[in-house]
Amino acid sequence: MNVLLADDETLMLQILKAYFVAEGFNVLLAQDGDEAIDLFYQHKVDLAILDWMMPKRSGIEVCQAMKKTSRVKVLLLTAKGDPDDEFHALQSGADDYLRKPFDPRILLIRAKKLLHLMAPTVIGDLTVDIEAQKIYRDGKDILATNKEFELMRYLVVNKGHIVTRKMLLDQVWGFDYFGEERTVDTHIRRLREKIGEHWIRTYRGMGYALEDHHE
Template structure:
């Protein structure tokens, strides 16, 4: 899982990075809002944790931009304590809002809950190992390619929701990829051949959806 930590206080950034790396996250950092957006567009980000009061672009502005183009989870950090500020942040698209000062361990738990992150996720007869980046069906390694695994991972993160081909291209191939959207269809077809046809539903003219399942 990739977490983007955007905070203009170097010591706080260092502390948070240490906690998240220890918990198994791949950490990307930024010291201001512009750098945060650059990191977002250059990397596949699973969750962005943004300080509200950053130079160049504040956390709310960065949050709005992220939410325009993706369903990446966003958690805002702020010293603001007014309920109106919290309401403003949530209306801007933030998924969670944490007031300073806070315990980094609490922040970590909230981030994991936002991601519904389990090391292993079961989808019927499938086992998806997020840490090892492998998929198994009835105990057999499906030998999924990197793209197939990333597609499955993104569909899991958005289970029950339709994701467009453009969203899949941006998140799996990268924002700088200018290939044909039919590339997605080809890889989805190959993924279905491995995991079973029924898990991923096509919504014509819209995109794909991993139907609801139960985590075990």
């Protein structure tokens, strides 16, 4: 899933990017309202997290422009603390509102709730429960290992998109992992044995994708 982060504070952007990338999201960064709008038109954006006070166009203006042409989820960030400001933000079309300063972990939970990622994901006969960290097939716990669950979680977040072995290694094993990329193939094979061979498709020379052929 693509998350657009727009804030004129460079350090804030880099911190938030690290949190979202670690959770398997693709992140687009903008430092002003015009750049945010440009990225929105260039990419499919699932969630836009916008700072209210940005150069060129405010978060409110960007939100209103996005909502005119799409159903993208929008979360506004602001240092403003007046209840009237929150009312104005939500009235502009924003789906949620968070005051600065905030804990990035709280922002992640808000983002996941907006994208309905906190609820169990059902794909055919599979249920992936993100909060419980379990995978069920026909209602039965497949007893996935931690690595198998993390692989599945990342594939679910990026369902329908090809993810490379390098991406999976970085997100599941960590950026400091220096082992063989083929270890991903071994874990994917074991995961397939538990969930069924047809869910995860191999794209030779590219990577893997979780695909629901019933959609």
